[in-house]
Amino acid sequence: MKGLGLRAALAALAMALGVPSMASADDGAPLPMIPLAAEVLPGQGAFTVSAGAVIAVPAGDAQARFAASQLADMVRRVRGLNLVVREGGQGAAITLAIRPDAPVAQAEGYALRVTAQGIRVTARDETGLFYGAMTVAQLLTPEGASGADQGPATVAAREIRDWPRFSWRGMMLDVARHFQPLDSVKALVDQMAAHKLNRLHLHLTDDQGWRLEIKRYPELTKVGAWRTPPTAGGPANPDERCGGFYTQDQMRDLVAYAAARHVTVVPEIDMPGHAQAVMASYPAIGVTGERPKVAVDWGVNPYLFNVDEGSFTFIQGVLDEVMALFPSTYIHVGGDEALKDEWKASPRVQERMRALGLKDENALQTWFIERVGQYLAAHGRRMIGWDEILEGGIPPTATIMSWRGIKGAVDAARMDHDVILSPAPTLYLDSLQSRRNDEPAGRLAIVGLADIYAYDAMPAELDATMARHVLGAQANVWTEYMMTPWHVTHAVYPRIDALAEGLWSPKERRDWHGFLARLPAQLARYRHLGVDAADSAFAVDFTVEGGANAALAAGAATVALSNQAGFGTIRYTTDGSAPTVASPRYEAPLRLTPPAVIDAAVFSDTGQLLAAPRHYDLTAEALRTRQSGELAACPQGEMGLRVPLTPDATGRSPVFNVNLFDTCWVYPKARLDGVTGIMVRAARLARNYGLAHDIVKVRSHPATTPDGELVVRMDGCDGPVAATIPLPPPSQAPAQFPLTARLPVTVGEHDLCLTYTASIQGPLYAIGSVTLRTEP
Numbered sequence: 001m002k003g004l005g006l007r008a009a010l011a012a013l014a015m016a017l018g019v020p021s022m023a024s025a026d027d028g029a030p031l032p033m034i035p036l037a038a039e040v041l042p043g044q045g046a047f048t049v050s051a052g053a054v055i056a057v058p059a060g061d062a063q064a065r066f067a068a069s070q071l072a073d074m075v076r077r078v079r080g081l082n083l084v085v086r087e088g089g090q091g092a093a094i095t096l097a098i099r100p101d102a103p104v105a106q107a108e109g110y111a112l113r114v115t116a117q118g119i120r121v122t123a124r125d126e127t128g129l130f131y132g133a134m135t136v137a138q139l140l141t142p143e144g145a146s147g148a149d150q151g152p153a154t155v156a157a158r159e160i161r162d163w164p165r166f167s168w169r170g171m172m173l174d175v176a177r178h179f180q181p182l183d184s185v186k187a188l189v190d191q192m193a194a195h196k197l198n199r200l201h202l203h204l205t206d207d208q209g210w211r212l213e214i215k216r217y218p219e220l221t222k223v224g225a226w227r228t229p230p231t232a233g234g235p236a237n238p239d240e241r242c243g244g245f246y247t248q249d250q251m252r253d254l255v256a257y258a259a260a261r262h263v264t265v266v267p268e269i270d271m272p273g274h275a276q277a278v279m280a281s282y283p284a285i286g287v288t289g290e291r292p293k294v295a296v297d298w299g300v301n302p303y304l305f306n307v308d309e310g311s312f313t314f315i316q317g318v319l320d321e322v323m324a325l326f327p328s329t330y331i332h333v334g335g336d337e338a339l340k341d342e343w344k345a346s347p348r349v350q351e352r353m354r355a356l357g358l359k360d361e362n363a364l365q366t367w368f369i370e371r372v373g374q375y376l377a378a379h380g381r382r383m384i385g386w387d388e389i390l391e392g393g394i395p396p397t398a399t400i401m402s403w404r405g406i407k408g409a410v411d412a413a414r415m416d417h418d419v420i421l422s423p424a425p426t427l428y429l430d431s432l433q434s435r436r437n438d439e440p441a442g443r444l445a446i447v448g449l450a451d452i453y454a455y456d457a458m459p460a461e462l463d464a465t466m467a468r469h470v471l472g473a474q475a476n477v478w479t480e481y482m483m484t485p486w487h488v489t490h491a492v493y494p495r496i497d498a499l500a501e502g503l504w505s506p507k508e509r510r511d512w513h514g515f516l517a518r519l520p521a522q523l524a525r526y527r528h529l530g531v532d533a534a535d536s537a538f539a540v541d542f543t544v545e546g547g548a549n550a551a552l553a554a555g556a557a558t559v560a561l562s563n564q565a566g567f568g569t570i571r572y573t574t575d576g577s578a579p580t581v582a583s584p585r586y587e588a589p590l591r592l593t594p595p596a597v598i599d600a601a602v603f604s605d606t607g608q609l610l611a612a613p614r615h616y617d618l619t620a621e622a623l624r625t626r627q628s629g630e631l632a633a634c635p636q637g638e639m640g641l642r643v644p645l646t647p648d649a650t651g652r653s654p655v656f657n658v659n660l661f662d663t664c665w666v667y668p669k670a671r672l673d674g675v676t677g678i679m680v681r682a683a684r685l686a687r688n689y690g691l692a693h694d695i696v697k698v699r700s701h702p703a704t705t706p707d708g709e710l711v712v713r714m715d716g717c718d719g720p721v722a723a724t725i726p727l728p729p730p731s732q733a734p735a736q737f738p739l740t741a742r743l744p745v746t747v748g749e750h751d752l753c754l755t756y757t758a759s760i761q762g763p764l765y766a767i768g769s770v771t772l773r774t775e776p
Contacts, residue, residue: 030514032142032521033135034497035196035504038109043157045116049093049140050152055085056092063126064096066260067133071096074137074194078528079150081140094119094136098129108198108262109163112136114155127262128163131196135160138194143521143606166457168420169503170199170266170474171496173488176206176277177298177479178648179225179244184485186257188492191531193261195500200258201266201332201474207276207295207303207690211245212267212325216317217282221245224277227294229648230686232763233730242648243294251325259327266328266384269318272305272368273338279303285314287342287349296647298480299690304342307352307368316375329382330399333372336386338365339692362392373397384420387412403428403476410461413469421457421473427499429491430478432642433536434564437627438614440490441481441644441655448564449537452498453512475499481642483649486532493533497522516567520604537565538611540572540600545589548623549671549749557618560589561600568610572600581607595619624675624772626667628657631767634664634717634753643766645735647686654736656766660689662699663756664717667770669749674774678723680710680739680754681768684730687760701757708758710739710765714746717753727758727765736768743772 031040055072057064065085071094072083086092095118102122103111110123110132119139121132140153171192173180189200204211210224226243246254255265275286276295283291287306295301305311322331340361343349349364358364366389373383377397384399387408394400394411399418402409409419425431425445432442433449457473475495482488501515526533543560544551551557561570570586571579579601586600596618602611633639637659644653691698703709705726712723723741756765 029142030517030521032518033138034515034518034522035501036509036514036518037135037160037162038506038509039159039161041159043113043115043159045157046154047093047114047116047118047157048152048154049081049083049119051082053083053093054089054091055083055094055096056089057085057087057096058098059087061087061098064098064129067126067130068094068096070130070193070261071133071137074134074525074529075140075153078137078141078525079153081150081153092118094121096121096129096133098123098126100124102128104128104161104163106163107167108196109161110135112160112162114139114157114159116157119155127198130193130262131162134194134196135162138521138525141521141525143524143604143608164196164504165506166470166472166503168199168472168474169197169500170201170420170472171197171492171499172201172203172268172422172474172476174203174206174477174479175211176203176209176270178483179209179211180479180485180488181244182246182250182254184488185254187485187531188488189254189258189261189263191493191496192263195496196504197496197500198263199266199474200263201268201476203268203270203478205268205270205277206274207301208298209243209245209294210277210281212251212322213245213247214318214321215248216321217314219281220278222281224281224294227296229646230296230688232646232684232686232735248321248325255326264328265326266330266332267322267326268332268334269322270334270336271315271372272307272365273303273336274301274334275305276301276303278305282314285311287346295690296686297688297690298647300337300339300692301690302339302341302692304338304340305368307343307349307364312371315372319372319375323376323379323381329380330384331376331381332384332401333369334386335365335369335389336403337388340365360392364392365389366392366395370395370397399471401474406459406461409470410459413459413462413466416469418469418471420471421459422476424476426451426455427473427475428478429475429495430481433491433495433534434539435629436536436539436541437629438539439536439629439642439655440487440652441642442491443481444640444642444657447495449495449498450512450565452495453502453510453515455502456507457503458507472503473499481644483644483647483653484651486652489532490534493526493531494519494523494537495534516565520606520608520610523610524608535602535611538563538568538602540570540602540611540614542598542600542614542616544618544623547669549669551594551618552620552623552671553673556591556593557596557623558589558591559598559616559618561586561598563602563611568602568604570600570602572598574598578613592618594623620774621771624671624774625769627769628655628767631657631754631770632666632668633659634662634666634755637662637664643685645683645685647688654683654768656683656685656768658685658764658766660691660764661694661697663701663758663765664699665754665767665770666717667752667754670752670772671749672743672772673747675743675772676745676775677740677742677773678712678752679771679773680725681736681770682710682727682739683736683766683768684733685735685764685766687762687764698760700760701755703757703759708756708765711755711757712741712743713753713755714744715750717755719751719753722752727756730763740773
């Protein structure tokens with residue numbers, strides 16, 4: 001039986017008949033495991049694991065010994081409990097063994113039994129045994145373990161039978177846009193393995209960098225792995241370089257490291273587009289033969305591979321070395337966002353297209369991709385491409401990775417092709433996790449923890465026959481706006497927990513509130529393991545009843561506290577001190593008189609800090625200030641990105657909400673009673689965006705001074721001008737600078753439209769905050 005299985009059904013029947021159940025030592029406590037197992041049955045009593053307890057594995061079984069060592073390592077690091085791994089041995093506290101008669105036959109599945117005599121894990125394959133060991137590690141590290149020696153760990157008696165819902169449970173890490181150090185990639189592999197995720201898709205090449213050593217083509221890393229960061233005015237410094245690459249020895253090490261943890265590394269070599277770093281290294285492979293620089297512009301750039309034999313010789317040479325490094329059955333060849341302009345403009349390409357009898361450039365791309373696919377197939381490999389490769393007719397050898405929604409996956413499955421779901425924005429982890437001002441850079445499509453958890457990778461449009469083509473799903477970590485490992489960590493955790501449960505656990509077992517109850521234990525593990533997980537889902541949000549204007553008018557404010565997940569206990573202070581578990585518990589909105597401050601944090605039922613304290617400043621100046629994220633887009637516009645001050649910063653950077661097509665913001669319903677002026681904290685950013693055909697949508701505003709102005713209009717962007725503030729020359733001002741002006745005396749609420757008139761050929765100007773001033 002699927003779902004809860006026969007044993008669960010019998011237990012439910014016993015309950016219905018009034019048969020007493022076997023008491024569990026932790027009845028009512030959330031099971032400290034993510035993802036949730038397919039079947040969990042309570043047992044009688046409990047078992048205690050003490051320091052020095054033995055984990056026994058069969059003699060000579062290196063895989064079982066490795067799984068046991070990983071279990072012991074996690075328990076030691078999280079709980080401070082030292083366990084001993086031994087081969088053989090009677091009376092061990094924990095045993096791990098591969099058995100052909102293990103009661104879970106599914107691939108990657110395992111059976112785990114806790115009794116008063118010990119903990120036993122069996123599986124029919126090595127992967128299942130490893131995952132069983134990871135579950136034991138979670139059972140031994142419930143919420144509250146401090147990392148110091150906590151003494152013995154007691155585990156309630158239970159029986160677990162577990163197996164995955166999907167075979168492809170993945171994460172994509174983009175190392176092309178911002179290179180990620182090998183140690184940080186391994187750290188991601190560690191957590192993927194602990195969460196039973198099994199595919200690490202490495203996006204190794206793009207316009208902005210080539211990250212893998214290819215011995216036959218050394219210029220790919222000598223030239224293509226490095227770029228000169230763009231500037232926000234003034235000449236670039238050619239001695240300043242951004243980038244990096246993995247040697248083949250380093251990549252072999254990573255592949256082996258991941259394989260030991262049952263994670264397959266799937267390489268992506270992007271083609272025919274996203275190839276500017278290739279053309280910077282080997283211009284003869286391109287359509288025009290021109291040598292561009294390695295791209296600094298995010299987005300879509302025009303450079304394509306040529307379609308002649310020289311290009312395929314190059315591609316096959318690269319793939320030969322890629323296949324030698326990566327034993328993965330699947331090789332990803334990209335195929336996305338390939339502008340066809342160069343192919344359309346090239347007489348040689350057009351002649352080639354006619355000779356092949358192809359009707360258009362989309363069909364040419366299908367031919368191109370399928371030729372690569374056939375080369376991979378001849379070497380025992382399978383090709384994956386993004387869903388754009390469907391546009392000219394699906395290549396016969398292709399597996400489709402669908403990112404533009406799910407249509408590509410549905411269409412391909414109906415044509416009997418395997419598919420992997422990876423739709424934007426839901427599974428794009430470069431999307432922000434909340435609308436909070438303290439979120440780092442990323443796409444402004446909000447993808448919270450609950451959004452990931454609610455996602456189901458099986459399209460409802462597919463019947464049972466077609467559903468067999470759905471291999472699974474993956475979340476994508478694009479790094480245009482993730483400059484450092486910290487940014488990647490913030491984006492991934494704890495959303496990886498929601499992803500893992502959605503891809504492993506049976507659909508009918510998933511429960512959002514149950515997941516939240518189990519998550520504090522995992523957050524504690526992150527803390528002890530040094531993983532700086534985002535607390536966006538639990539961080540306190542402050543809402544002023546009636547808005548800031550009502551508080552200004554009344555001279556008092558009613559402030560409600562909440563968080564995105566609706567989980568945990570909020571505790572607060574109003575004296576400027578940091579909240580603790582002893583601070584007042586928030587139960588009803590607070591009535592305060594400005595000036596005042598509120599500091600609030602969120603705790604679990606056991607007192608664990610779930611979200612760091614957040615501060616709210618209830619002063620007149622703060623109530624008149626709108627941060628970048630609190631400003632609205634101008635009519636017919638959209639703030640699509642939150643971008644950093646510098647695109648290749650090596651640390652955390654100030655961030656700004658921007659519309660790439662119009663440097664225009666609205667301060668909505670500004671209360672102007674008593675206001676005499678305005679102060680804007682302005683920023684000058686690099687305009688490094690490849691907008692391709694959308695470049696014509698960029699709006700230019702006429703300037704009256706050489707470097708442009710910030711124009712403030714009243715009552716909308718077509719309203720009367722309230723102030724004009726000249727911008728300083730880029731060479732004479734820092735990247736962030738204040739702009740101030742007087743405003744005409746008026747009363748009431750008015751929308752203020754703030755527009756930069758600087759040339760769209762120069763830097764991109766942004767707004768950090770706007771403050772209305774009342775000084776005489």
